[in-house]
Amino acid sequence: MGMSSETKLYIPKVREIVTGTVVNVTDSEVLVDVGYTCEGVIYKEHLTNNKDENLKDLFKVGDSIKVKITQFRQGDDSDVLLLSRLDILRQEKIDQYKDDLEIDKDVSFKVKKAVKGGLLLDYHGIEAFLPESLISLGNDTKEKEELVGKTIKARIIELDKKGRRDRIIVNRKQLQYEELKAKQKEEFESINESDVIKGKVKRIAEFGAFVSLGEFTEGLLHISEISHYHVKKVEDFLEVGQDVEVKVIKKKGKKISLSMKALQETPWHIFLKNHKVGDKVTGTIVRKMQYGMLVEVEREVVGLLNRFDYSWNPEENLAGNVEVGDQLELKITSINKSKEQFTLSKKHLEYNPWSDLKFKKGELVSAEVKRIEEKNAFLEVEGVEAIMPIAEVSVEHINRIEDVLKVNQVVTAEIIQFNPKKWLMVLSLKTIQERKSREAYDKQLDENVSSNQSLADLFKEFKK
Known part of the structure; x- marks a missing residue:
């Protein structure tokens, strides 16, 4: 490019962008006239980012070209005048894709190479830098090398001009964090109250267990919701890593409450399935009380054995003969489903010899003397035991029953008291003797009184 004598000589300045004319093209360089006394040289590596491109296909002599x-x-x-088009090409790319390259925009970049402190990325020939601390949530240094050559998405967090070129800084870690939060929210919102979910025990605390319900969501299985049975220690029922099926019983805020026992039959329902009124069961005494005993017939299912159902024999002291922990064979006598209560009886498993007796007061019975004590004699009447107090043995005063009765002696006695519910039968020989004496007296009286003699006359003669 010629200069007139009146035109001041142009002096090139480094970093200046000028427009020149191509004067020569080879396979490795292009010469450009920028208005100085010598041409400027652009080597191939400063002309294009594509090493495979042919410079003669790109430029012709006489072409106008903008260079730096x-x-x-x-x-x-x-x-020496060296030129470059790389920054210009880069800026043209930035201008071309300026709508994509804005702060807070998410852009897909190709990872060019790993460098100290991070990764160099490419977006349509525009270079960006991803700091190592912003590559991933896990801050895994191995991942840095694995990403080379791959396309990743990152967010532009800095876009400014420093030195000779624009600088683009991006953040991939933030996108991963937001994606993670979105997945967590989606998973959490997909869980609803009353849902039945299969989970895994992640950790155990004194008050319960934390159960994983998915990739991100956990719920609390409180110790009171593990089982209908009493849970003293969580570890007695659960262990870390155990698969469990749970029901969501409450979801409030970010907390999820779970239950295992909501999916289980209650001990009471298991009892109802297995037992009915009239069944014979074996139970364990868990508590003794004044009015009866509590007996466990199924695990943590307790019924009442009333003291009136101990035995048909009111004199039998069952409570004094057994202790808590002892087992008894009993019969279920009633079930109240709504109140979840039931009653038991021991005596209803036993034969009641008194139930078949139909005696009445004043009736004479045959009785065999079985044993004699100081104040009472005990006799057997049709398989049951009756009592004869010493005062009922004879009309005469006696000091010892043995003076009148002997063991194994069979006598005819009168029933003077009969209560089968109380297993009570009181016999008397005295009443029979008194009746006989009265009958004898009445007979004698009839023989001595004539038809013409008044009772007054009889007494007068008796007094003489």
């Missing part, structure tokens, strides 16, 4: 002066040095014999 990267080096200018004047010498005694010759001057």
